[in-house]
Amino acid sequence: MMHTLDISNLRLEYGFNRVLWDTxxxxxxxxxxxxxxxxxxxxxxxxxxxxxxxxxxxxYVAIDRKALLTRERRPEDxxxxxxxxxxxxxxxxxxxxxxxxxxxxxxxxxxPEFGNDARKRMKAFSTGERRIxxxxxxxxxxxxxxxxxxxxxxxxxxxxxxMKEVIWREKAxxxxxxxxxxxxxxxxxxxxxxxxxxxxxxxxxxxxxxxLLEYIKKTDEIxx
Amino acid sequence: MDAKRLVRSCVSxxxxxxxxxLAVSFVCGxxxxxxxxxxxxxxxxxxxxxxxxxxAAMVFLGFAMKRKSWRFFYYYKNIGVSLRxxxxxSLVFDFxxxxxxxxxxxxxx
Numbered sequence: 576m577m578h579t580l581d582i583s584n585l586r587l588e589y590g591f592n593r594v595l596w597d598t599x600x601x602x603x604x605x606x607x608x609x610x611x612x613x614x615x616x617x618x619x620x621x622x623x624x625x626x627x628x629x630x631x632x633x634x635y636v637a638i639d640r641k642a643l644l645t646r647e648r649r650p651e652d653x654x655x656x657x658x659x660x661x662x663x664x665x666x667x668x669x670x671x672x673x674x675x676x677x678x679x680x681x682x683x684x685x686x687p688e689f690g691n692d693a694r695k696r697m698k699a700f701s702t703g704e705r706r707i708x709x710x711x712x713x714x715x716x717x718x719x720x721x722x723x724x725x726x727x728x729x730x731x732x733x734x735x736x737x738m739k740e741v742i743w744r745e746k747a748x749x750x751x752x753x754x755x756x757x758x759x760x761x762x763x764x765x766x767x768x769x770x771x772x773x774x775x776x777x778x779x780x781x782x783x784x785x786x787l788l789e790y791i792k793k794t795d796e797i798x799x
Numbered sequence: 800m801d802a803k804r805l806v807r808s809c810v811s812x813x814x815x816x817x818x819x820x821l822a823v824s825f826v827c828g829x830x831x832x833x834x835x836x837x838x839x840x841x842x843x844x845x846x847x848x849x850x851x852x853x854x855a856a857m858v859f860l861g862f863a864m865k866r867k868s869w870r871f872f873y874y875y876k877n878i879g880v881s882l883r884x885x886x887x888x889s890l891v892f893d894f895x896x897x898x899x900x901x902x903x904x905x906x907x908x
Contacts, residue, residue, distance in 0.1 A: 650879040661873045663811055674804060674878040713877065 578719040596774030602750040609765030610754040653720040664698035675712040703729040823856040828900030
């Protein structure tokens, strides 16, 4: 079933710094929307607004054209991967998968190295391994939309590639909004790509646009 | 909301600050134990003082959790467990441990 997520009219300022200004975004089932931007550019704020953690005046966040007017978000509607590690360290892996309603055996098929770790507690894992589990459960759990804030942080390239495959697979049944500084990976998996600059979302299509928006430097301008 | 998931979540949520919260309840019980043989007026003063001590400790723990463990709140929101329920049930249970400690300490001979 097709679902839509619409965001518009977001305005957020800290002093003279316009973090979000008339920001708008659209996502739907089957699409991966990538958001790039500088540090402090408002990417995480945008995610928090969508997830209801930050309420702005006049904001419009709607799923299937039904405005979400409170801070409450149902997991069936959307799930949010925080930039920081967010799973309590005392929980076992099995418990985390159970809470999210995700099949652990399917996870082991994708990441065989976790085959014997079902009973281990989260604190027994490295930061990167914890990140894999967190990204996977948020991504695969049932919901209409999925917000991923820096999912590739701390992951080794092999796992990043595998996770991109999981994102490709999961986008068939949900809409995904993703932001990360590993822009090449984000470009790879995104159907639509935006740069958040000056509080606005600028649609981009290739590296040239990223250079124009001063998100990356031209290759021949880099000095070693 | 799934009852099993709510109970499990409450246990793990309370587990994040259980050591400090139970220590405060235990200290209140210890004070009651030390003065349990005194007159009813002294007992009343102990109850009032430990009550406000416990309340202050609960408020402090609440703020400390919000500052230190805020990111874990997203876990519970992600699995559909309301934070209001978690806080409500945890704090009521915590207060009951304080009442139980006072009662047991008063009854000990």
